[in-house]
Amino acid sequence: xxxxxxxxxxxxxxxxxxxxxxxxNLVHSALYMAAAFLGxxxxxxxxxxxxxAVVQILVYVGAIxxxxxxxxxxxxxxxxxxxxxxxxxxxxAGLVGxxxxxxxxxxxxxAGASRAAPPAxxxxxxxxxxxxxxxxxxxxxxxxxxxxxxxxxxxxxxGAVVIGKGREKSKC
Amino acid sequence: xDFSAIRLxxxxxxIALSLLxxxxxxxxxxxxxxxxxxxxxxxxxxxxxxxxxxxxxxxLGGRFLNDPLALFFKRVFITAAFLVALMSLRFTxxxxxxxxxxxxxxxxxxxxxxxxxxxxxxxxxYIGLELMTIPLVVLTAYDRASGKSTEAGTKYVLLSxxxxxxLLFGLSLLFGASGSLAYGDVAAxxxxxxxxxxxxxxxxxxxxxxxxAGFAFKIAAVPFHxxxxxxxxGAPTPVAxxxxxxxxTAGFAALARLLFFVLPSNGGGLSLVVISLSVLxxxxxxxxxxxQTNMKRLLAYSSIAHAGYMxxxxxxxxxxxxxxxxYYIVLYLFANVGIFAAISSFGDGGRSGEIASLRGLWKRSPxxxxxxxxxxxxLAGIPPAAGFLGKFYLLAEVARQGxxxxxxxxxxxxxxxISYYISVIRVIIMEKAEDESRIRVPIAQKAILALSALxxxxxxxxxxxxxxxxxxxxAAVLR
Numbered sequence: 204x205x206x207x208x209x210x211x212x213x214x215x216x217x218x219x220x221x222x223x224x225x226x227x228n229l230v231h232s233a234l235y236m237a238a239a240f241l242g243x244x245x246x247x248x249x250x251x252x253x254x255x256a257v258v259q260i261l262v263y264v265g266a267i268x269x270x271x272x273x274x275x276x277x278x279x280x281x282x283x284x285x286x287x288x289x290x291x292x293x294x295x296a297g298l299v300g301x302x303x304x305x306x307x308x309x310x311x312x313x314a315g316a317s318r319a320a321p322p323a324x325x326x327x328x329x330x331x332x333x334x335x336x337x338x339x340x341x342x343x344x345x346x347x348x349x350x351x352x353x354x355x356x357x358x359x360x361x362g363a364v365v366i367g368k369g370r371e372k373s374k375c
Numbered sequence: 376x377d378f379s380a381i382r383l384x385x386x387x388x389x390i391a392l393s394l395l396x397x398x399x400x401x402x403x404x405x406x407x408x409x410x411x412x413x414x415x416x417x418x419x420x421x422x423x424x425x426x427x428x429x430x431x432x433x434x435l436g437g438r439f440l441n442d443p444l445a446l447f448f449k450r451v452f453i454t455a456a457f458l459v460a461l462m463s464l465r466f467t468x469x470x471x472x473x474x475x476x477x478x479x480x481x482x483x484x485x486x487x488x489x490x491x492x493x494x495x496x497x498x499x500x501y502i503g504l505e506l507m508t509i510p511l512v513v514l515t516a517y518d519r520a521s522g523k524s525t526e527a528g529t530k531y532v533l534l535s536x537x538x539x540x541x542l543l544f545g546l547s548l549l550f551g552a553s554g555s556l557a558y559g560d561v562a563a564x565x566x567x568x569x570x571x572x573x574x575x576x577x578x579x580x581x582x583x584x585x586x587x588a589g590f591a592f593k594i595a596a597v598p599f600h601x602x603x604x605x606x607x608x609g610a611p612t613p614v615a616x617x618x619x620x621x622x623x624t625a626g627f628a629a630l631a632r633l634l635f636f637v638l639p640s641n642g643g644g645l646s647l648v649v650i651s652l653s654v655l656x657x658x659x660x661x662x663x664x665x666x667q668t669n670m671k672r673l674l675a676y677s678s679i680a681h682a683g684y685m686x687x688x689x690x691x692x693x694x695x696x697x698x699x700x701x702y703y704i705v706l707y708l709f710a711n712v713g714i715f716a717a718i719s720s721f722g723d724g725g726r727s728g729e730i731a732s733l734r735g736l737w738k739r740s741p742x743x744x745x746x747x748x749x750x751x752x753x754l755a756g757i758p759p760a761a762g763f764l765g766k767f768y769l770l771a772e773v774a775r776q777g778x779x780x781x782x783x784x785x786x787x788x789x790x791x792x793i794s795y796y797i798s799v800i801r802v803i804i805m806e807k808a809e810d811e812s813r814i815r816v817p818i819a820q821k822a823i824l825a826l827s828a829l830x831x832x833x834x835x836x837x838x839x840x841x842x843x844x845x846x847x848x849x850a851a852v853l854r
Contacts, residue, residue, distance in 0.1 A: 307581065310577035346435060347381065348496075351503060355483075357483075358483035362512070365473045366528075
């Protein structure tokens, strides 16, 4: 049952990702991207990563895809033709992508074979879901990166204001 | 939990936040004082880093290391931030707005570099990297009057996002191969006979190569160098200086830790990757630098070549190699900051940076010309400037390990590099300027130039103390 679900969701991810890069209409691309993100969320669920799955839906499907749609709306370029200058490298990029995929696929299969057989069943998530374990990590061992990312967000926000403010003589 | 291990980071973060606050509460006409506050604060932080760097060596169960190596890099970053803040006073005085945020972003970037050099797990590594890069992107695009600056910022954000993606992919493969984010656990897992890259665990090899590629972008090693000439040229000159000395050194700090302690590079395929990066950077950087007519582009290509020399220290992967790398980083810092300070003293704040604008500098400002000369000679590796000894230490160690061809190639390329440094010196001394008026060098720039020239000559003539210090660091961290 699980492997059937996995293949179904993996197919959803792969097909939407392909549709996203092949679609000429940027709004369609953004919607396909949301579908691919949703498929990934289900794959995370199959891996018992419930917290990541919820965050994936909230942040990626909910916020980032919508941000893309807003970006497309505000820049008023809804067609690929007017916005992408690198289309003539499509064939080379495809070949490089395929080569990288082959390399990674081979690496994963060889590495998988060299390891001990995985446990028969993926361990059950702890009571209360993985959020408990993750929050313990972030407020314990990983507290420093958490604080550093708070600084990062503040710096990014200040920088965005500086860049976005425009050039007219403002109050500062 | 011993907070003294992260004392420097805490103070640096406090400086960044205070600078933001000062910019908000200071009266409108007085906002340029944030620059002076920033410079003084960085100087204080530097004093703290030397006098009381905190005794705890690790924090949060070894996820964060404050060992001698990290401390050395932090002192280099703080020095760079201090000099760049001094250099920026003139640039920000010419801005119409957002003067205070400039220095706050500089401080945020400094915190990122410090976290990066201390990171002992992949998460801190990545957050530190982004905390360093994102403020730098904003600083690159800071010159709103110049289209080139905006273009450079756009290029930098796109390319660094791609390099971060590659790095994250590599780190996730390493995580998959080892099951942990902490360096110690990853190294232990990869060192197991069945899993080590030497015996060919493909996940670890590909992950390691991708992580190397991510940092090769930061240090601007060929073939991940394309961004640096455009961005050095477009960015405000002090920011280009910070990119050249701060961001590049931070890349080396992270690379040194990864290559020495996490990815077993000796005997594995990874040392071949590092050698190729080094060779390509030396050859391509020096050859493309030859025809350049813009000083900032020339410095970009020469800094690519210098990344190649510095990679030799990682190729050597020994105590002497690490010590030579650290010595080189210090001399590279002073020589580059000196040259960028000279460019930024010109009337337009170094926006154009054409080599032709240096014509007749010997007459227009003898002091600036002399300091510039010392820094250029140091980069070219001509004694008595420090660059000669730096190259000598690196090449001697590589040759001692039997890689004679590599040392010979580096020597050949360094001879090639002399020709373009000398051609700049020829423009400074021999060519006549159309405009023979004297250049008024701002006092901050004068101080930086004097300090860089003195440090460059001083390190070349009395290398003893610094060499002893770098050797002690190498002996302390490499067993």
